[in-house]
Amino acid sequence: MTSPVPAQIHPAAEWPRLECVYRRLDTMHAWRGWHWWPDADPFEVAIGAILVQNTSWTNVERALESLRSAGALTPAAMAALNQDELEALVRPSGQYRQKARKLRSFLDLIAAHGSIDALLSLPADELRAKLLATWGIGPETADGIILFAARQSVFPIDAYTLRVFGRLGIGPVETTSYDQWQQYFDECVPPDRDLRARFRALIVLHAKHLCRKRDPRCGDCALRPECPGARP
Ligand code: SF4
Missing domain, CATH: 1.10.340.30 (Hypothetical protein; domain 2)
Known part of the structure; x- marks a missing residue:
């Protein structure tokens, strides 16, 4: 991880925004099944x-x-x-x-x-x-x-993460660099493994079910009021 988080992003100030996203994702998707929890082999x-x-x-x-x-x-x-x-x-x-x-x-x-x-x-x-x-x-x-x-604290990045947070305008949105996005989440999300696993799962569920690549279901999304990328 060599790419720095952009200077305009202050990690300590980011968690309150990210936590708000996390809680709304949890409200929308906690009921859905997730294949890798709680204790898969x-x-x-x-x-x-x-x-x-x-x-x-x-x-x-x-x-x-x-x-x-x-x-x-x-x-x-x-x-x-x-x-x-x-x-x-x-x-x-x-x-x-x-x-x-x-x-x-x-x-x-x-x-x-x-x-x-x-x-x-x-x-x-x-x-x-x-x-x-x-x-x-x-x-x-x-x-x-x-x-x-391994159930250790890290934050995987994928195309779903870039899509959801790119639309929300949160994170180093000017880049698609894996390392830079990972460093952003690593510095801004508390290092609690279970929290990170749940956040990661919720992002995937959101991207698959609501924040879809084509035809996002913004009308059903609790993040819509603060989302600059929301569709009409
Ligand atoms: S409002 Fe639409 S674009 Fe924004 S996060 Fe929700 S589904 Fe995605």
């Missing part, structure tokens, strides 16, 4: 974080169900599959050859540390560096694994 979460790249969660669920039905949702069982078998099981998530290779790289990383628990127990900075050095794992996937599988 860490290995399954990590596999889901890799499989969800460039596809919908619905497709990931189909792939996870295939893996579950085959008894392959543990590191040892998945590692015992040959590549053809693994590709066939993750096929519903799309780009299945690449995804199978990515899973294999992640399994190698687990094996190098002895267990998934040992890997996920590394300090967040160390774990992030090791994940980013693993083929097929970029910043968004790495931070998703750290927050939802």
Whole structure:
């Protein structure tokens, strides 16, 4: 994370605005289901974080169900599959050859540390560096694994985050830099892991259900009064 938060943004002053957004998101979406809480299996979460790249969660669920039905949702069982078998099981998530290779790289990383628990127990900075050095794992996937599988405090950024906060005019809206947006949330949101996990989930739910890419449902949005990007 090398890009500085713009000088005009003062982290201490940002949380009250962000907390207001958080509370309204919670009011709108707390009743909806979220696939990664409260205590999902860490290995399954990590596999889901890799499989969800460039596809919908619905497709990931189909792939996870295939893996579950085959008894392959543990590191040892998945590692015992040959590549053809693994590709066939993750096929519903799309780009299945690449995804199978990515899973294999992640399994190698687990094996190098002895267990998934040992890997996920590394300090967040160390774990992030090791994940980013693993083929097929970029910043968004790495931070998703750290927050939802390792249950450590970090704030993943994705296109949903940029869309929602870009429309709200909150954050370093002049950039799409992952590092700069992450630094913004990291400096402005309290480091409580559960708060960050919930905030992150609410952003995703909001982007999927109301603040949609095309045709946002601004008329149903509690943030509309303060949203400069609201549609008529
Ligand atoms: S008012 Fe519309 S654009 Fe603004 S956050 Fe809500 S859904 Fe998104």
